[in-house]
Amino acid sequence: MYENKLWKTKYFFYGAWDCQEAFRIAILEPFSLKKDDDSKLKSFKDSVPYIEEALKVYFTEVDKQWKLFDTEKAWEPINLDETQLPKESYQSKFTWVLKRFFSHLFLPLILQCLYTIFITRHSCLLIRISHLGFVLLMYIYFFQNIRGASMKMEHKMQYLSTITNEQETGADGWNQVARRMNMYLFRQKVWKNEEFFFDGIDCQRFFERNFVGLLSSKRVTYSGVTIC
Template sequence: MKDTDIEDVKSMGLLSPKHLESQETVLPQDIFRNKFTWYSYEIYKSLAFRIWLLLWLPISVWWKMSKNWAYPFVASIFLFLGLAFLPCSHLLFRKRALSKQLTEFSKIITRNAPGTNADDWKNVAASLNSYLYESKAWNTRHFFFDAWDCQEAFRRNILEPFFLQKDEAARIKSFKESVPYIEEAVQTYFAEVDKRWKLFNSEKSWSPVNLENAQLPKETHRFKLTWFLKRIFNPLCLPLFLSFFQNVYTSRNDAPVPRFLSLVVLSLIIVRLFQSMRIFLLSTKMEHKIQFLSTIINEQESGANGWDEIAKKMNGYLFEKKVWKNEEFFFDGIDCERFFNHFFYRLLSARKSLWYLPLNVELWPYIKEAQLCRREGLLV
């Protein structure tokens, strides 16, 4: 912890109070106060920022020597605006640096055998941070902020692109000499996922308590609309609601058609935000998704009642794990089934990468099994 990077961080006053604690594995999250200070430090140490600073020297000379202030003034404005592009250039440099180190990334994964839990990726993140710095592929020791950041990098840069390739020739064209190392890393990761899956299907997996007394929201709410409105009335949606009511007030004298269309668009945005919030909450941890699929597969009852039982179990599980504030995550079995079809099976069928949704590549065998179980149940 006595390298020059840490000294620079100390001088900037970005260290958290716990940075002096001796730890076996140290990541930037243990050094910086928060992710914003880490990101600011990374940009500060980047080549793009240093070039931006050097550009001020000719601008300053130009200001003093120019008789017409307009041109250096316009140049200064553009230089100030360049600050907004520094984060974008930083992200591009990160992606480029990581894409050149996929072989080493895969080797480290194979050695450490991380699983679905983000904490399993701490050693991988720390090892790759050190390797990138020592090999001069990155200019600091803080490439990955935390273990989750490293896990997502594996998902976005190796796992999903590797499985989206149509055949072996396409994989070799995309990943070149890294293919055998990636295959070994993916197999190692899948073996850990399979262990986790078996654990969830063993006696140690979560089991509901007092399910007999559990009620679905469809039994406690007169209409689905009241349940929906109750769920979306939260601080996150407040700006949209204010915009909605402002639009209603300001457009009262407008033509009926434009007024109706604007209200419909705002309503669709609110609904979309609601759906995105649900998938985000369920996708924060792989354990939640594994539990969902395990519950579907282990539920033997067919038809709508089977999905009702799944919805009850998942509502209780997500409330117990503090994913949701009450036991009303799913309205009923139909809502639960649609959620599975839309956010799990549809993505498997399409096999298209979406920036806002993970493809859940490691869960594809279990998603197929869950879909097969439901179809067999409906045919009974």
């Protein structure tokens, strides 16, 4: 990027994780979600063969890491009987969401709102409200993606491994996965408490939102459901 004068310094990526995330967001997900060759050619044009080759190398390495991970990082026996899900501690999911939102984003949100009010102080009321609404929407969008962004590759692999190794099916199975992952992510200091997932439904929706689209091109089975 620097040699081709596309970036002012030699430090376009902060580290390997940033590079991987850029690859996932800019290439892996958009390309994988295209259903046929025509749509791929329309979106990526002459880059299609290069992207296909890059994805082939990428998935080969992922498969290699997955096999290594799945054999060497088995779960230790854990008693989950006394482990509660947030849904068992909070009156409603709305209360849980509010607590997480304000604990993670309250100060930045307040500062941003004050800054927005300051720079629009001479504007009409409609413009000021529109700016504040835009700020809130941006923070809501960021908040919805904060969990996935906080997980490194090894955490995501542990998540998938927990799903595939869960013996229970249906709602009970997803509740067990949520309990295990809440404990695991807290111990790994990914999350500051054991409340990463609200319940099994939240855990399942997280999987569907972040993984199903990428896995739909392969035959994948989870909790008794097969994705083709």
